[in-house]
Amino acid sequence: MVRAVEEYLKPEVVRQIARLDLRAQFIVRGFLQGLHASPYQGFSVEFSEHRRYTQGDDPKDIDWLVYAKTDKHYVKKFEAETNITGYLVIDTSASMAYTYQQQVTKLDYSISLAAALCWLMVHQQDPCGLMVFDEKLHASLPARSKRSQIAQVLSILSKVKPSGKTDIGKSLVQAAAMLRHRSLLMIFSDLLADPEPIRDALLRLRHRGHDVIVFHILDEAEVKFPFDGMVDFTDPETQDRLVIDADAARRQYVASVQAFREDYRTFCFHGGIDYVPLDTSMQFDRALMEYLVSRRNRF
Numbered sequence: 001m002v003r004a005v006e007e008y009l010k011p012e013v014v015r016q017i018a019r020l021d022l023r024a025q026f027i028v029r030g031f032l033q034g035l036h037a038s039p040y041q042g043f044s045v046e047f048s049e050h051r052r053y054t055q056g057d058d059p060k061d062i063d064w065l066v067y068a069k070t071d072k073h074y075v076k077k078f079e080a081e082t083n084i085t086g087y088l089v090i091d092t093s094a095s096m097a098y099t100y101q102q103q104v105t106k107l108d109y110s111i112s113l114a115a116a117l118c119w120l121m122v123h124q125q126d127p128c129g130l131m132v133f134d135e136k137l138h139a140s141l142p143a144r145s146k147r148s149q150i151a152q153v154l155s156i157l158s159k160v161k162p163s164g165k166t167d168i169g170k171s172l173v174q175a176a177a178m179l180r181h182r183s184l185l186m187i188f189s190d191l192l193a194d195p196e197p198i199r200d201a202l203l204r205l206r207h208r209g210h211d212v213i214v215f216h217i218l219d220e221a222e223v224k225f226p227f228d229g230m231v232d233f234t235d236p237e238t239q240d241r242l243v244i245d246a247d248a249a250r251r252q253y254v255a256s257v258q259a260f261r262e263d264y265r266t267f268c269f270h271g272g273i274d275y276v277p278l279d280t281s282m283q284f285d286r287a288l289m290e291y292l293v294s295r296r297n298r299f
Contacts, residue, residue, distance in 0.1 A: 086143065
């Protein structure tokens, strides 16, 4: 059954995102605009503040109205306009359909979070586009800043049915080849694949000057392992089956997931990539707020 766009744009969700915007207005502005702050003051004409005139400043920048009032020379300090182009890059492979006890799958959670980010970017008149992948990119939408873009993004995602295997590394290489300008890539995936091609692709994006945020989304059960007794697991992408004693395996499993996340956290830190580990038990607005706060605090 095709999910309706309204599932993600129902009034309470819109209000929830709007409240997030109101609470985080200054944080979001700093997050999105600070991300690509240009070193070229005066390249565009967004006024920032005054400072005392010093030798070497362009006399054309002197504010003569201030001089008339203070009898001192001050120059107008300008800040480059910082529109950035963002792309939501969403994993729609079969493993993203998994949920144990939560009402939303990993894909549903990704879509809700992506919708909030798209809404916030478009609200700031920053272009936002979409790329959807499993083994390869299979849908995309050019970045635009029109108010209708959020509906266009969700219209595509409402038709997505998670299926098939995933090749994250290959898909990110394809995404890189499509980008003509420096962009912000917001990647949503469970990262359940060979890490080496993924890391290579992420570094390639960084080397090309793109900013990258990896939202690592797991189901709550994949993090906490709430199973008991003998459990029959089936890999949704390969259909491989594995029967294990959950009680005996729990400690090692939880430690492995923690190490899995920590390895990505360390790699991303050294690669200049933002890494955001999430699970589906976290309210997406709170998760986004916490991330934006932590991001803003680093600028």
